[in-house]
Amino acid sequence: MAxxxxxxxxxxxxxxxxxxLSDFATGxxxxxxxxxxxxxxxxxxxxxxxxxxxxxxxxxxxxEIQKLEQEVRLLILNVTKEHSRGSSNEDDDCxxxxxxxxxxxxxxxxxxxxxxxxxxxxDYIVDNCKSIYFAGHxxxxxxxxxxxxxxxxxxxxxxxxxxxxxxxxxxGTELDVDVLRRLxxxxxxxxxxxxxxPPGSLIMREALKDFKFGGxxxxxxxxxxxxxxxxxxxxxVWGQDAGEFQPDRFANGAAAACEPSHMYLxxxxxxxxxxxxxxxxxxxKVVLVRLLTKFSFSRSPGYRHAPxxxxxxxxxxGMPLVVxxxx
Ligand code: HEM
Numbered sequence: 001m002a003x004x005x006x007x008x009x010x011x012x013x014x015x016x017x018x019x020x021l022s023d024f025a026t027g028x029x030x031x032x033x034x035x036x037x038x039x040x041x042x043x044x045x046x047x048x049x050x051x052x053x054x055x056x057x058x059x060x061x062x063x064e065i066q067k068l069e070q071e072v073r074l075l076i077l078n079v080t081k082e083h084s085r086g087s088s089n090e091d092d093d094c095x096x097x098x099x100x101x102x103x104x105x106x107x108x109x110x111x112x113x114x115x116x117x118x119x120x121x122x123d124y125i126v127d128n129c130k131s132i133y134f135a136g137h138x139x140x141x142x143x144x145x146x147x148x149x150x151x152x153x154x155x156x157x158x159x160x161x162x163x164x165x166x167x168x169x170x171x172g173t174e175l176d177v178d179v180l181r182r183l184x185x186x187x188x189x190x191x192x193x194x195x196x197x198p199p200g201s202l203i204m205r206e207a208l209k210d211f212k213f214g215g216x217x218x219x220x221x222x223x224x225x226x227x228x229x230x231x232x233x234x235x236x237v238w239g240q241d242a243g244e245f246q247p248d249r250f251a252n253g254a255a256a257a258c259e260p261s262h263m264y265l266x267x268x269x270x271x272x273x274x275x276x277x278x279x280x281x282x283x284x285k286v287v288l289v290r291l292l293t294k295f296s297f298s299r300s301p302g303y304r305h306a307p308x309x310x311x312x313x314x315x316x317x318g319m320p321l322v323v324x325x326x327x
Contacts, residue, residue: 030075034133037068042310076129077122080107102132134311139199140280142312144287145319146197147190150245152297152321157247160185162296165289180285188247190284191254194266195238196245198228199312203268228265229313237263298322 040061056062083103106128110121117124151158164185173179203226207218218224235242237258238249255261267274274280291297299321306316 026075026079030072030079030129031133031137033068033072033075034130037065037072038134038138038311040065040068072130073122073126076126079103080125083107103129135200135274136276136280138312140283142199142314143190143193143197143280143284145315147193147284147288148291148297148321149299149303149315149319150193150196151189151292152299154245155298157185157189157245158292158297161189161288162292165292169289169293175286175289177282180282183285183289185247186285186288187281188250190281190288191250191257191266192245192247195232195257195264196243197307197313198232198266199314200266200268200274201228201309201313202226203228203265231263231265234263294326296324296326298324 043061080103106125110124110128113121113124119127151161164183168175168179168182205224205226207220207222207224209220211218231237233242237260250257254264258264262269267277267280302320304317307313308316
């Protein structure tokens with residue numbers, strides 16, 4: 001998901017002005033800088049890199065992070081201002097409504113941001129745009145990447161997933177919600193990918209009051225981090241094959257895959273559970289059906305397996321795959 005629509009769609013509009021194309025370029029620049037920011041933040045030790053005290057120290061890395069944050073902020077606010085100015089051109093308005101619905105909603109809700117929010121309306125806009133990038137874009141993109149690697153490594157599962165994809169697409173069937181719901185094998189493959197490589201790998205909660213946890217006294221204000229991969233790879237919960245790709249363990253759904261069931265939480269847990277989980281599952285299924293019905297995938301000899309923590313868990317040296325067009 002991106003703040004901006006794809007360029008081909010935009011250039012098809014006759015009224016697509018220079019500004020529309022420049023919006024796309026700005027969008028790309030924002031995404032590029034956010035990616036740099038993600039890298040810079042994740043190069044710090046996760047335990048100290050996210051703490052407020054550490055972030056305020058004038059280290060080289062912190063200065064780089066602050067510079068990128070400032071640049072991203074200005075770019076986002078410039079786009080926002082441009083779109084708030086309105087337009088006299090009817091077609092142009094149509095493009096804005098169609099492609100900037102999300103940006104527009106964020107700007108509108110910034111006018112009524114909750115009293116509990118400590119920043120300004122501008123901070124609210126910037127924070128939400130950044131959230132959509134980190135929460136909504138990187139997570140899904142990196143899941144597809146791991147999924148293709150796992151299917152390339154397990155050709156029997158790739159064949160099963162492709163057979164299902166071809167079956168649902170027979171006769172040019174549209175991929176609507178009902179069709180996507182019937183994709184049992186592909187759903188299991190995605191669930192198992194999210195177990196082995198959960199993109200949102202840390203869940204964080206702040207203690208709002210002093211409390212006891214087991215034998216520990218937890219003071220108010222403590223940030224508690226739960227490392228999802230540790231739960232997802234626990235042999236006591238998943239069995240001796242916890243580290244292996246076995247999508248069948250999800251044959252009866254995610255809740256029945258492990259005991260206790262909340263040890264599987266790729267989308268988090270509780271009131272702050274991922275707001276986009278259903279959208280993410282749909283996006284992943286659509287992308288996999290589209291790819292598997294057209295191409296086959298195998299591992300490239302150049303692939304080096306090195307999952308790396310960069311806020312999401314991503315391949316440390318990229319994901320070269322051998323992609324062959326199906327007859
Ligand atoms: C495979 C894809 C995705 C994964 C694995 C994922 C995972 C997560 C996780 C672990 C959290 C933290 C939940 C918690 O603290 O309990 C989260 C939060 C969130 N996600 Fe996702 N996510 C994905 C895709 C998306 C998409 C597509 C969107 C929206 C476009 C999205 C929007 C959000 C938002 C807004 C939050 C914050 C919710 C809140 O704090 O109330 N996510 N996600």
